[in-house]
Amino acid sequence: MSVSTPAVPTFGLDVLRRLREIVGAENLLSQREELLVYECDGYTIEKQVPDVVVFPTTTEQVVQIVKLCNEFQLPFIPRGAGTSLAGGSLPVGGGVMIALTRMKQILEVNLRDRFAIVEPGLVNVHLTQRLKGTGYHYAPDPSSQGACTIGGNVATNSGGPHTLKYGVTVNHILGVEAVMPDGSVVTFGGPAEDAPGFDMTGLFVGNEGTFGICTKAWVRLTRDPAAYRTMLGIFETVEAATQTISNIIGAGIVPAALEMMDSGIIEAVEAAFHFGFPLDAGAVVLIEVDGLEVAVDEEARTIIEICNTSGAREVRQANTPKERLLLWKCRKQAFGAIGRLSPSYCTQDGVVPRTKLPEILRLIVESGKRHNLRIVNVFHAGDGNIHPIILFDERDADQVQRVLHASDEILEACIELGGSVTGEHGIGVEKISFMSKLFSEADLATMLKVRLAFNPTGLCSPKKMLPTAGACGTEQQIVKTGVRAAM
Amino acid sequence: MSLPTLAAFADEFTPATQTELARFMADNFSTRQRVLYPVGGRTALHFGCPAVEPGVAISTAKLTGVIDYPARDMTVTVEAGIRIETLNELLSHERQRLPIDVPQSHRATLGGIIACNAGGARRFGLGTLRDYIIGISAIDAAGTQFKAGGRVVKNVAGYDLCKLLNGSLGTLGLITQVTLKLRPIPEATRWLWASFASFQEIEAAFDKLLLSATRPIAMEVLDATAAVQIAADARTSLPTDGPVLGLAFEGSAREVAWQIDTLQAELKLLGPRQVVITPDAEADGLWNALTEFEVTAEEPLTFKANVLPSRTMEFMELAAREQISVQAHAGNGIVIGHLPDRVTTAQTAAALLTPLRRFVRQYHGNLCIVNSPEAWKQEIPTWGESEPSWPLMQRLKEQLDPLDLLNRGRFIFPAPVPMDQG
């Protein structure tokens, strides 16, 4: 794959020297072989080596780095754990990569006021671990939570399996401290809700690194559920499964999770783990309700009834915490199993209204047939957030082309069905060309104005999110999709 | 209620369609550049700084269409002029709702409540408007129609302008159409009220109640005066022998009943004076009275303060000592206060508010004026003390409304010098 030339000349030694002065030699990488690790994130098809990677340990250091970049007109880009599946942390413009992974303290946990203050490089699951036993947790739990950072979650407005009931990242962020693209430090929101003025926190979340660098976040803590009921509905057809999902939601029940796996995934999972899934089933749905002990049994009963009247072949119930974990393990390791089916695979991320799930899944099957590709599905059905996984061999150029076409077809179908091209992975560089299909020129112009208020020079994360990316020039032709980690 | 700001509107325009409105605004932008005042149900026009210049009121009265209600997707797309009561009525046929508490819902419009970021007691358990708006369309001052978000419940494409427009008081764009995420209407709702000897005792009770086995969806605290007023308005009885704490539950009948029992047992250890469970027949009236409290008062001045939840009781005590009647969405640190009748001048009001303002500033909060005689607004800052992020907000405003045509002078931005009116 081609590597684009950096927009800036290679660094002068004085820049490196000054960066080293700011962060210390131990917090700076500039050797080519060291930099290779940072040439891409979870989206591996496009690569661009940054000129230098710095690891600030304080907000003040971030300020100085950003000011230096302004002085030398160097592009800069924040990076968390690099698990983005959309090329969000790809340093398209070269320049200085600011990796926040050494700013990872939990600065405060305040249970009385139900918030925590964390640094951006904190790994999501570390907060969960820290809160264990307090009766509270941090609700957003992307499947990558063992690696991804809260700063990255804030930047991409991450979701996860529990989004259905608990919402996405933005619903749990009270405030952020950010170093603006000009080097000033601003705090939006904070532990007291409803500050007068615009909801800058809400606007900031999901900016994909283009509004500045998040250096601190006030996150909302949520009470732990008292009880869970976890079930597995087994269906003859995908239609029956998706209709059931719609019926559950239509009945006024908001489960904690509604995750669907089709026969392709069932086959892969069964081959890998011998879990006991029926291989002749068209689809299974992992259903979890949580809440009060008195409530979950009632809800579980209603759900089982709905499943049965909607044509489920069988509903299995996890009767012990161990059985529950087993079911979840199966869901979460589905991706690991795919590796056995195919040398490479590509996960798409689209959204449709939940009643349109049968339709989009039909279209996915058709698209697979048309392009002679195998596509399997495991996804957040309750939200209508599909993740079709296209199996292929990346050594076969023709297959790669067909994968690209199928991906495009599926995403365009999502738009046609009234949905979106990304439910949680973001636009990054991967989906920039879809922005003008989702939004009008006027919509994009308005979004650009918003960015200009934060990032007038365009030095911060150039060429991201919007097709006309800031001051740094024209849209580049993006080579789409590739071998990617799952979800 | 008188609407003094309306006097400043020289003219009024009521478009029949969004397109007609866009044309009107584009035309205004390229010709007379008059100031535009978006108007919904006219329930909160006094909210914010008074309009200082004549201009055109733009009414959304005819933009009331239901664009799409795919009930099984639990979303609805409607035009912004729809009344909240009409919307609730529509949704109730499908046993769904937008769980936001809105005063004067028979008049207030969706666009209006979004512009003001309205909300009440349910926010503790169910969140605020920002959590329910998944798509928005608006028209900027130049007449450009723009949108953000979409019609699906999960979507991260593009910047989240839904959040930006929510609470922007119509200063960035005229909201024309909105897509909302909905919730099921629960089977049951019930309140339990307990009075305590002091606000400190309630704070001590919170320590335990925040880890209660129950999951309340509202945590209200009223001082005795507010409790008397709300009880009278709701034609229900509340304990009034001290500050009173109210917890609400929603869910299945069984779930709610279990929580009320459990909470009663938990409360026994916390020494309340009196406990009252609101009879089901009076619950709707009570929700209503609690929601209307911030707007029903005849009092000279009403404020809304935000503060750390753990400092809310201290704040209420400080206020109640001055006979300010107070209601708090205590789980969220939001306090509504009505100054007592004895306050007849801006100076006395300002003097009364000064220590309160100082207190909230100490604990990350602010204090805004919801309602007061117009003349007082010169002396008492409507939007509280300036926050460090305001200059950035100003840059956003300049980007989206460079001529400052939308609700000029009414929000946090520096009031312009009035133009010669001749």
Ligand SMILES: Cc1cc2nc3c(=O)[nH]c(=O)nc-3n(C[C@H](O)[C@H](O)[C@H](O)COP(=O)(O)OP(=O)(O)OC[C@H]3O[C@@H](n4cnc5c(N)ncnc54)[C@H](O)[C@@H]3O)c2cc1C
């Ligand atoms: C196996 C796997 C499973 C996944 N599952 C999910 C899932 O369930 N739900 C989901 O939503 N996503 C999922 N993802 C995608 C990814 O994990 C999320 O997007 C995550 O939030 C990225 O965090 P990160 O720390 O890795 O950020 P990075 O990948 O390093 O960066 C992502 C973006 O955020 C910006 N950024 C990072 N830190 C900051 C900061 N401090 N300030 C400003 N901008 C910043 C970057 O510039 C970039 O644009 C998954 C990814 C993988 C590999």
Ligand SMILES: Cc1cc2nc3c(=O)[nH]c(=O)nc-3n(C[C@H](O)[C@H](O)[C@H](O)COP(=O)(O)OP(=O)(O)OC[C@H]3O[C@@H](n4cnc5c(N)ncnc54)[C@H](O)[C@@H]3O)c2cc1C
């Ligand atoms: C601090 C605060 C104070 C409140 N005070 C009151 C009160 O005193 N009385 C009351 O009944 N409720 C009040 N509310 C509750 C609630 O906000 C109002 O009921 C509701 O917002 C008013 O809706 P409306 O349609 O009547 O709007 P209007 O009263 O017509 O307008 C209110 C504001 O919203 C703007 N606006 C209206 N429609 C649009 C639109 N489509 N696009 C852009 N901007 C628009 C207007 O320019 C105006 O600034 C208050 C809420 C808050 C948060």
